[in-house]
Amino acid sequence: MAGSSVKPTPLLKDELDIVIPTIRNLDFLEMWRPFFEQYHLIIVQDGDPSKIIKVPDGFDYELYNRNDINRILGPKASCISFKDSACRCFGYMVSKKKYIYTIDDDCFVAKNPSGELINALEQHIKNLLSPSTPFFFNTLYDPYREGADFVRGYPFSLREGAPTAVSHGLWLNIPDYDAPTQLVKPRERNTRYVDAVLTVPKGTLFPMCGMNLGFNRELIGPAMYFGLMGDGQPIGRYDDMWAGWCMKVICDHMGWGVKTGLPYIWHSKASNPFVNLKKEYKGIYWQEDLIPFFQSAVLPKECVTVQQCYIELAKQVKEKLGKVDPYFIKLADAMVTWIEAWDELNSSGEKSSKGTSK
Amino acid sequence: MAGSSVKPTPLLKDELDIVIPTIRNLDFLEMWRPFFEQYHLIIVQDGDPSKIIKVPDGFDYELYNRNDINRILGPKASCISFKDSACRCFGYMVSKKKYIYTIDDDCFVAKNPSGELINALEQHIKNLLSPSTPFFFNTLYDPYREGADFVRGYPFSLREGAPTAVSHGLWLNIPDYDAPTQLVKPRERNTRYVDAVLTVPKGTLFPMCGMNLGFNRELIGPAMYFGLMGDGQPIGRYDDMWAGWCMKVICDHMGWGVKTGLPYIWHSKASNPFVNLKKEYKGIYWQEDLIPFFQSAVLPKECVTVQQCYIELAKQVKEKLGKVDPYFIKLADAMVTWIEAWDELNSSGEKSSKGTSK
Numbered sequence: 001m002a003g004s005s006v007k008p009t010p011l012l013k014d015e016l017d018i019v020i021p022t023i024r025n026l027d028f029l030e031m032w033r034p035f036f037e038q039y040h041l042i043i044v045q046d047g048d049p050s051k052i053i054k055v056p057d058g059f060d061y062e063l064y065n066r067n068d069i070n071r072i073l074g075p076k077a078s079c080i081s082f083k084d085s086a087c088r089c090f091g092y093m094v095s096k097k098k099y100i101y102t103i104d105d106d107c108f109v110a111k112n113p114s115g116e117l118i119n120a121l122e123q124h125i126k127n128l129l130s131p132s133t134p135f136f137f138n139t140l141y142d143p144y145r146e147g148a149d150f151v152r153g154y155p156f157s158l159r160e161g162a163p164t165a166v167s168h169g170l171w172l173n174i175p176d177y178d179a180p181t182q183l184v185k186p187r188e189r190n191t192r193y194v195d196a197v198l199t200v201p202k203g204t205l206f207p208m209c210g211m212n213l214g215f216n217r218e219l220i221g222p223a224m225y226f227g228l229m230g231d232g233q234p235i236g237r238y239d240d241m242w243a244g245w246c247m248k249v250i251c252d253h254m255g256w257g258v259k260t261g262l263p264y265i266w267h268s269k270a271s272n273p274f275v276n277l278k279k280e281y282k283g284i285y286w287q288e289d290l291i292p293f294f295q296s297a298v299l300p301k302e303c304v305t306v307q308q309c310y311i312e313l314a315k316q317v318k319e320k321l322g323k324v325d326p327y328f329i330k331l332a333d334a335m336v337t338w339i340e341a342w343d344e345l346n347s348s349g350e351k352s353s354k355g356t357s358k
Numbered sequence: 359m360a361g362s363s364v365k366p367t368p369l370l371k372d373e374l375d376i377v378i379p380t381i382r383n384l385d386f387l388e389m390w391r392p393f394f395e396q397y398h399l400i401i402v403q404d405g406d407p408s409k410i411i412k413v414p415d416g417f418d419y420e421l422y423n424r425n426d427i428n429r430i431l432g433p434k435a436s437c438i439s440f441k442d443s444a445c446r447c448f449g450y451m452v453s454k455k456k457y458i459y460t461i462d463d464d465c466f467v468a469k470n471p472s473g474e475l476i477n478a479l480e481q482h483i484k485n486l487l488s489p490s491t492p493f494f495f496n497t498l499y500d501p502y503r504e505g506a507d508f509v510r511g512y513p514f515s516l517r518e519g520a521p522t523a524v525s526h527g528l529w530l531n532i533p534d535y536d537a538p539t540q541l542v543k544p545r546e547r548n549t550r551y552v553d554a555v556l557t558v559p560k561g562t563l564f565p566m567c568g569m570n571l572g573f574n575r576e577l578i579g580p581a582m583y584f585g586l587m588g589d590g591q592p593i594g595r596y597d598d599m600w601a602g603w604c605m606k607v608i609c610d611h612m613g614w615g616v617k618t619g620l621p622y623i624w625h626s627k628a629s630n631p632f633v634n635l636k637k638e639y640k641g642i643y644w645q646e647d648l649i650p651f652f653q654s655a656v657l658p659k660e661c662v663t664v665q666q667c668y669i670e671l672a673k674q675v676k677e678k679l680g681k682v683d684p685y686f687i688k689l690a691d692a693m694v695t696w697i698e699a700w701d702e703l704n705s706s707g708e709k710s711s712k713g714t715s716k
Contacts, residue, residue: 113471136649137564139526139618140533140548147550149543152536153565153599155649156642168497175498178510185507190498192505196552204559206495207511241511260497284514291494291513 009126013038016099016125019091023047025054028105033058035109035119039101042091044069047083064090076344079337084230086239088210089338093345098218099128103265104211110172110266113193123263124167124214127197131161132257134202142197142259165220165251168244168260169212170194171267176209178237178284179277182270197261202252205294208244212265219256221346222306223247225338228331229279235286235327236279245294246335250309253299282325289324293317307339314339367484371396374457374483377449381405383412386463391416393467393477397459400449402427405441422448434702437695442588444597446568451700456576457486461623462569468530468624471551481621482525482572485555489519490615492560500555500617523578523609526602526618527570528552532625534567536595536642537635540628555619560610563652566602570623577614579704580664581605583696586689587637593644593685594637603652604693608667611657640683647682651675665697672697 018036020026021044029036033056041061045053049065069090070077080090085104092100101121110118130144136158143150143159150159175190200206215224223246226239251258297316303309318332376394378384379402387394391414399419403411407423427448428435438448443462450458459479468476488502494516501508501517508517533548558564573582581604584597609616655674661667676690 137558137562137618139528139564139567141552147546147548149533149535149539149546151565152534152539152567152595152638153602153645154536155645156538157646158649170497175507176510177507178512180514181507181510188505188507190505192553194499194552194554195550196554198556200495201559201562203561204495206497207509209497209510237510244511260495280510287511287513288515291516 009122010129011038011122012099012125015097016101016121017042017091017095017097018121019044019088019095019100019102020105021046021085021088021091021102022053022105023051024105026056026105027054028108029056029059031109035121039121040097042095044087044091046085046087064094072345073341076337076341079225079228079334079341081226081229081233081239082231084233084236084239085210086226086229089224089226089243092217092221092224093342095217098216099125099214100217100221100224101214102210103213104267106268107171107211107265108268110264118263118265120169120212120263120265121214123197124169127167127259127262128164128214128216130164132164132199132259133158133161134199134252134255134257135162137201138198141261142199145197162255162257163216163219164259165216165254165256166208166247166258167214168206168208168258169214169263169265170261171209171211172264174267174270176207176211176267179273179280180284182273182276186270186273193264194261197259200248200258200260205245205248205291206258206260208240208247210240210243211267212263213240220247220251220306222339222342223250223310225310225335228327228334233327234325235282237276238280238283238287241283241287245290246310246313249294249297249299249313250306253303253309254306286324289321293320307343310339311336367480368487369396369480370457370483373455374459374479375400375449375453375455376479377402377446377453377458377460378463379404379443379446379449379460380411380463381409382463384414384463385412386466387414387417389467393479397479398455400453402445402449404443404445422452430703431699434695434699437583437586437692437699439584439587439591439597440589442591442594442597443568444584444587447582447584447601447696450575450579450582451703453575456574457483457572458575458579458582459572460568461571462625464626465529465569465623466626468622476621476623478527478570478621478623479572481555482527485525485617485620486522486572486574488522490522490557490617491516491519492557492610492613492615493520495559496556499619500557503555520613520615521574521577522617523574523612523614524566524605524616525572526564526566526616527572527621527623528619529567529569529625530622532628534565534569534625535628537631537638538642540631540634544628544631551622552619555617558606558616558618563603563606563649564616564618566598566605568598568601569625570621571598578605578609578664580697580700581608581668583668583693586685586692591685592683593640595634596638596641596645599641599645603648604668604671607652607655607657607671608664611661611667612664640685644682647679651678665701668697669694
C-alpha cells in the first residue's frame, strides 16, 4: 500500500540545482539559508550585465549575465529572453543535475498553520520522488503521502502510478493573479493553506507559475523553455504559462505526471498591475486561441523523446498559431533553436564554458 | 471577479431532500439535528420490511421499505437493489425537490481544525450553487470561494464556469478504502483536513462515494442510478462507483461540472473488511475493464437529455461490457428500467403513491 513505507526524504544534494533569475542583490536568500545553503545555485542575471549582483556569503553559486549567455550560446542566444524572468530557462540548460528547483527573488519562507517554517524544497523533492496519478483521480489527493492511500474504486492496475516530471508549488499572501484581477482586487491575499498535493489529470491543462517550481530535468528539461518574452517581444508574463502548456502536452504524451499544491512560499509583494497589463494584454486575447490549440494538440507516436515531441510541437505552433500572429512563427523558430542549444550543451557530458563561479 | 460578490448561503429549505438508506434506528440524526431538522428526510429502509425503524422526534420524513418500493414501482422494482445501500437511489426517484443530499447512517458531524462543528449540508449547497470549472484547472482550487479567484493564465472566456451537477464530500476518521486496503491498513485514519473544493476536470474519472454526496436532481437525477447490488447479485459496494462513472461521462457530455473536497463528515466505523472483500472481489477485477470502457465512452450529440444519454450508455454497457460478464447485460436492462420508472414517477408532476409519512 502506498503510504505504508514512508521513508525520510533524501535531500538530493548532488542531484539538484536551484535556479534564480534576478536583477537585484539576493538578500532574500538570507531567509532561505537553512534550506538552500547546501545546494548549488545557478543565478541568471537579467538586464544590465555591468551591474553587480550581491550574493550573501556562504552560498555556492555560478552566475550568468547576458554577456555570458551570448558568449556561451553564440547566435543561439536569441532564444533566451532579455528583460523578462523567462531568461531563467538558460539556467535549466547549463545545469548538469537531475532536478531543478526555481524560485523568484521576491519569494520568502512561508509558515504552515502550526507556525513552522516550511521547507519548500523538501516538499518538492517528496513530490518529485513519489509517483503521480494522471490517469484516474484520487479523492484523498496524493495517495503516496503519509496517512493517505488510494480510495475504494481506484483501479488496482493504476496504483503503481507514473513518473513525476513536475512539482508546481503555490503561494501564500500575494496570489499569482493577472493584471485585470490585480486591478479589481488590490487587497486580496491568499490566506488559505490547503494541505494537499494532487496530480493534474491527463488531458487537463493548468496555469503553471514559475515562481516556485520543481522538475525532473532529466525527464522533462528540454520542454521547459520559457519562450520569447520581454525586450523586443510583444508579450511578457506568459513565459511560465507557455512552458506549462507545452510541458503538459508532452507529459501527457509520454505518460508522466505533474503535481500541484504543496509546498507554499510567501510571495511578498505584487508586481505593478499597470506594467503587467501592458505586458499581458496580447497574451490575454491570444490565450483564447492558445488553449484550444494545446487542448487538441496530438503528438504522433513516433515522438519518443522530449526533444522529438518539442520539435513536433514547434511545427504545429508555426502551422496553426502562425495564423493568429506572426509572433508565433518567431516563437516556433526559437523553440527549435532552444532544442539545438540544449542538445549542444547537454550531449557531450560537460559544458565547455562557465559563467562566474564562486 | 469571482470572489468579490460573496452572499449568504441560501438554505434551500423547500428545494432539498435528504435521502438516508438504513437498516437500523436513526439515532445518528440526533447529532445532525441543528443542521437537518429543517429539511425533509426520505428514508429508504433496506432489508426486512417488518422491522420498525425509529426516527428521533421532530424530524419531518417519509419512509419507504421494500413493500413500498414493490407497491410503487410494480415489476419495475426489480431495478432497485435489496440488502445493499444501493437502494438509496429509490429516494432520488420519489423526491420532487431540485437538490438531493444523501448520507450514510454511520456518518457524524466532523469538526474543522478550529474545533467548530462542520455544517456539511451548507457547504454542499455552496458547492452546488456556485459554478464548476471542468475545462481548465485552477491551481488555487475553487475560484468561486471567498478569498480565491482565477489565477494568471486562466482563460477569461472560461471564467463564467459551468453548472455544477454534483458535490462530492469527504470523510475524516475512517477513509473510504476497499477491502484489500482495509485489511492491510486496519489502523489508518484520515486526519488530514484539506481546506479545498475543486472541480474534477472534464474527461477525468474519479471514485464517487455515496456516503456524503449532494447533487442537483433536476440536472443529473436520472443518471444517479446505483445499479444492481447486494441480494441476488454477484457484487456489492460498487453502487456509488457505478453511478459516479455513468454520471461523469454524462456530465462531460452535457458540459456540467462535478466538485469534490469539502465538506467532511466524521465516518465513525469501518465496515467488516472480510464481508467487504466478498462483496467487492468481482468488482475489483471487472473494474479493470470498466474504467477503460468509461474512459473511451462517447455519447452522440443527438443525446440532449440525461435520459437519452443514460439509455445510450445502457446500450453501450450491454454491447461492450456484456462480453466481460452476463451480469452487465442484466445491469444494462436495469438501467433502462430505472429510466422508465424515473419518467413514470417524474413526468406527471405528482407521484401517485407515498410511503409512510410523518
